[in-house]
Amino acid sequence: MVPRRTSMTGAAMRRTLSEKSWGYVLAAPAFILVGCLALAPIAAALWLSLRHRLPILAVDEFVGAANYLDLLSDDRFWAACRTTLYFTVLSVTIELVLGLGLALLLHGLTRRPSPSARIAQVVTILPWAVPTVVSAQIWLWLYQPDYGLLNYLLRQAGVVAASVDWLADPDWAIHAAIAMDVWKTTPFAALLLLAGLKAVPEDLYDAARIDGAGWWERFRMITLPLLMPIILITLVFRTMDAVRVFDAVYVLTGGGPGNATETLSIYAYKTLFQSLQFGYGSALATAMFVIAAALSTMYLLLLRRHLREVP
Amino acid sequence: MIRPTEERREAGSYSDFRATGLRWVLLAVVMLFCIGPLFWQAVTSVKPDADLVRLPPILPAEITATHYERVLLGSPLVQALANSVVVAAGATVVSIVVGSFCAFALARLPIAGKSIILGLILVTSMFPPIAVISPLYLVMRELGLRDTLMALSLTHAVYALPLAVWLLTSFIRQLPSELYYAARVDGCTPLRALLTVILPLARPGLAVAALLVFIFSWNEFMFALTLTASDATRTAPVAVALFPGLYEIPWGDLAAASLVVTLPVAGLALVFHRHIVAGLTAGSVKG
Numbered sequence: 001m002v003p004r005r006t007s008m009t010g011a012a013m014r015r016t017l018s019e020k021s022w023g024y025v026l027a028a029p030a031f032i033l034v035g036c037l038a039l040a041p042i043a044a045a046l047w048l049s050l051r052h053r054l055p056i057l058a059v060d061e062f063v064g065a066a067n068y069l070d071l072l073s074d075d076r077f078w079a080a081c082r083t084t085l086y087f088t089v090l091s092v093t094i095e096l097v098l099g100l101g102l103a104l105l106l107h108g109l110t111r112r113p114s115p116s117a118r119i120a121q122v123v124t125i126l127p128w129a130v131p132t133v134v135s136a137q138i139w140l141w142l143y144q145p146d147y148g149l150l151n152y153l154l155r156q157a158g159v160v161a162a163s164v165d166w167l168a169d170p171d172w173a174i175h176a177a178i179a180m181d182v183w184k185t186t187p188f189a190a191l192l193l194l195a196g197l198k199a200v201p202e203d204l205y206d207a208a209r210i211d212g213a214g215w216w217e218r219f220r221m222i223t224l225p226l227l228m229p230i231i232l233i234t235l236v237f238r239t240m241d242a243v244r245v246f247d248a249v250y251v252l253t254g255g256g257p258g259n260a261t262e263t264l265s266i267y268a269y270k271t272l273f274q275s276l277q278f279g280y281g282s283a284l285a286t287a288m289f290v291i292a293a294a295l296s297t298m299y300l301l302l303l304r305r306h307l308r309e310v311p
Numbered sequence: 312m313i314r315p316t317e318e319r320r321e322a323g324s325y326s327d328f329r330a331t332g333l334r335w336v337l338l339a340v341v342m343l344f345c346i347g348p349l350f351w352q353a354v355t356s357v358k359p360d361a362d363l364v365r366l367p368p369i370l371p372a373e374i375t376a377t378h379y380e381r382v383l384l385g386s387p388l389v390q391a392l393a394n395s396v397v398v399a400a401g402a403t404v405v406s407i408v409v410g411s412f413c414a415f416a417l418a419r420l421p422i423a424g425k426s427i428i429l430g431l432i433l434v435t436s437m438f439p440p441i442a443v444i445s446p447l448y449l450v451m452r453e454l455g456l457r458d459t460l461m462a463l464s465l466t467h468a469v470y471a472l473p474l475a476v477w478l479l480t481s482f483i484r485q486l487p488s489e490l491y492y493a494a495r496v497d498g499c500t501p502l503r504a505l506l507t508v509i510l511p512l513a514r515p516g517l518a519v520a521a522l523l524v525f526i527f528s529w530n531e532f533m534f535a536l537t538l539t540a541s542d543a544t545r546t547a548p549v550a551v552a553l554f555p556g557l558y559e560i561p562w563g564d565l566a567a568a569s570l571v572v573t574l575p576v577a578g579l580a581l582v583f584h585r586h587i588v589a590g591l592t593a594g595s596v597k598g
Contacts, residue, residue, distance in 0.1 A: 038469050105338055133551050134569045141355065247532040268441045289438050
């Protein structure tokens with residue numbers, strides 16, 4: 001094909017290209033972009049993770065698995081793992097449970113067309129659309145110790161006697177970040193789950209009702225199994241995001257106080273851009289990828305098993 | 312007389328939970344939780360400075376536009392907003408054009424290794440962005456694109472591409488293949504068939520994908536933070552994150568800036584609510 005191409009005019013050539021060749025031609029721009037700006041940097045990051053590279057000390061040498069071995073004995077890495085896992089498990093669980101509750105609520109209310117229920121459903125998307133950085137600033141202001149709204153309301157309600165500096169307290173800070181994340185993503189999880197609920201055939205409920213099933217039984221035997229694929233997919237997406245959490249923590253606490261809210265992304269960012277250890281930072285990032293990939297593989301296996309069980 | 316109709320309307324409801332009043336109360340609480348923080352930010356943005364450092368009053372006696380004037384006149388925010396528009400629009404155009412070509416090839420043309428391609432695209436979206444930033448920075452420097460809007464726009468396009476390709480592939484697959492073959496029989500090349508037959512029919516899918524890419528790019532922070540180095544290239548989220556405060560954080564200005572930055576995407580999300588949810592569920596369920 002290549003030698004013939006030169007002897008043909010462009011138009012003739014275009015007409016004689018096979019379907020398959022057209023496929024490659026049309027997919028090529030995407031390959032080139034993804035190759036240059038995603039796959040090549042990923043490969044470079046993997047390569048860097050096998051090296052010691054400290055530009056300020058003029059160190060650049062191949063060290064094999066040394067960075068990864070260092071990770072294993074790095075307390076700060078394990079602390080970051082624990083923080084990330086804690087953040088992920090807690091925020092994703094709360095988001096899913098609250099999201100499911102909200103979805104059921106909206107589903108019940110939108111069953112009969114009413115404008116206010118429609119408005120509620122539309123408004124629910126708002127926190128998702130707010131840039132994460134902006135939501136972090138919004139919550140920073142709510143948490144403000146001297147004149148933040150949260151402290152004021154809690155003082156008025158008599159829950160706390162004096163204002164709490166949430167973000168300066170190592171125990172509170174991570175929960176403050178989780179609360180912000182829950183605010184930002186629960187509504188959207190709810191909308192995804194609501195779409196799933198709307199796809200469940202009503203006849204099933206009618207049939208179950210005739211058989212005398214109560215609402216809990218209907219929920220457990222019909223809603224939950226049929227909703228499981230979308231629950232698992234929501235879990236995959238949310239887990240991937242939570243494991244990589246950066247923006248929210250960066251703006252809210254910067255990883256502090258001390259290292260109390262330092263997640264893997266924040267630790268990797270500091271290693272790469274503050275202490276400029278490119279090799280070690282890349283190893284950290286690769287470890288993050290492995291953790292995220294392991295978690296999503298687990299979910300996808302669950303999903304596949306589930307799809308096989310439910311006809 | 313009323314009970315039976317109530318019953319019938321409720322029939323099919325999977326919940327016997329008939330206390331509709333309680334549901335509305337619950338919903339009101341949820342809505343307060345969803346909108347409350349945004350509402351508080353709106354209140355803050357119009358409070359005079361004196362009212363910002365005391366509580367009560369929760370609602371100010373008088374409102375002021377000072378904070379908006381300060382962030383919209385003579386602050387780097389305006390430049391940052393313009394940068395965000397350029398970056399997000401560029402990323403949207405590139406990822407939709409490139410993504411629709413690729414999606415069409417995957418959906419209709421007999422190319423080898425489709426699952427490998429889709430798998431690779433998925434890996435791209437799974438890899439933590441933090442890992443690729445330093446190599447990416449080097450690539451951009453080699454291309455002479457260091458600290459440019461184009462570098463950021465291209466990066467956003469690439470990292471939004473998985474979403475666009477998944478969505479558009481599933482959308483194009485749903486179109487009847489006869490249309491494509493008819494165009495081929497009429498002498499169209501695959502490219503011409505794509506441009507004149509498939510893409511016009513795929514317009515709703517293209518619109519949803521474009522919307523999601525635009526919102527992703529507008530809100531993206533980590534690449535924007537690390538690939539830009541000056542006020543001339545900083546995008547709106549970076550400007551909000553690095554909001555200048557000399558000794559004290561200027562909460563009123565910050566609130567005004569936050570709302571201005573949120574407004575375009577919040578508007579899109581409210582107007583196209585149904586399409587966004589449909590697009591994301593389609594992309595996720597069929598993906």
